[in-house]
Amino acid sequence: YLYVRQNRPQDALKALNDAVKKQPGFMGALGYLGSAHLRAGQAKKAIEVFRTYKERVPQSPWARVMYARALAYAGQYDAALAETQAVYRDHPDSLAVTVSLAARQAQAKKYDEATATLTSGMAQFGEHPALLTRLSYVQLQQGSAEQALPLAQRAVDALGDGRGEPMAGYAYANLGHAYALLGKKAEALAAFKKAAELGIGIEERLLLLTDERTKPLMQDSANPLAAGTPPPAAVGADTTAAPAPAEEAAESEEDEGLDEGVESWEEDEEWSEADDWSEEELDDEE
The missing domain is CATH 1.25.40.10 (Tetratricopeptide repeat domain)
Structure with a gap:
């Protein structure tokens, strides 16, 4: 985390890879590793990490959204959109999923759909x-x-x-x-x-x-x-x-x-339906 703050991405990746190898069940480190790969422009590696995460924690909408984002970073816009649409169907009351869905729609050049999603979101969330x-x-x-x-x-x-x-x-x-x-x-x-x-x-x-x-x-x-x-x-x-x-x-x-x-997107904070992104948690991961 400090390496990211200091703009030392390669050191951050090494530390996270070491943590995941030593503690395979350390999901916080695994999630942060995926985010670090995205920051380093390594979309394919991020896809692998977040695929592993969502397979281990299939009920985590955060992992599914991040997996979709990694697909989008790799240019797989249709697959990213399909994944996010599936998450949205399961979590229609999530502000974060709504924003992510609109992002995937815009990246797929479906601007009318993105506009409709965001307009509906403002009716729902203000x-x-x-x-x-x-x-x-x-x-x-x-x-x-x-x-x-x-x-x-x-x-x-x-x-x-x-x-x-x-x-x-x-x-x-x-x-x-x-x-x-x-x-x-x-x-x-x-x-x-x-x-x-x-x-x-x-x-x-x-x-x-x-x-x-x-x-x-x-x-x-x-x-x-x-x-x-x-x-x-x-x-x-x-x-x-x-x-x-x-x-x-x-x-x-x-x-x-x-x-x-x-949302802070801190991987070590569980995201569940009962603890959806709240105003108190608006923070900067970086």
Whole structure:
């Protein structure tokens, strides 16, 4: 866990692999190992880990959702969607599963279905910032800046300062993206500054950089998100497979931030129907 905090992914993987070998029944370490593989861009290894986890604990919806996320990271969007739909059928009252289902639908380019899932989710759970942020992202993917802007703004308003909320940086990035598409440079730069302070992934920056409409602003020296952004070819979604397009990698990166914002995703905390993701548990795994 400390290695992850210190941005030492290989050391983290070694420590977790050692823990799993010494204590095969240590499910907390096994789950964290799968997450570490995802952070390291090793989707195939993450699939193996989470498949093992869900086979050992078949009643764990968390393991099934994480297995689906790993499939999506590997580009297996249809399989990931089918797995998440099955979890959703079993747990229709889970906010986290609802957000994950919408993410898988968006990755499969089923934007109408993702919109319907998120709209239904807001009717059920209220305007949770994770739902608002995901819906604004879906609108941006379709080029609907006018619809994305108020959604992102409501997410930002709900998050307040945003510190300690993993999704906050992405909410501000979406807000800046919408402002940029609408030609409001000053507002976009202010939102991007806040996103940079709160933290977003390289992949999200790449999505902005590869969008021809926002590329000039991403190359502006006044934009704090421009610093340290590599060219699109520098980032691959899986080091064990062919690199994925920057857009797909960005969706996975944002998905992780949103998921972590719904729940801490700490693998050593059992997730059951009686102990679904609660407001008190909103925390950042990383």
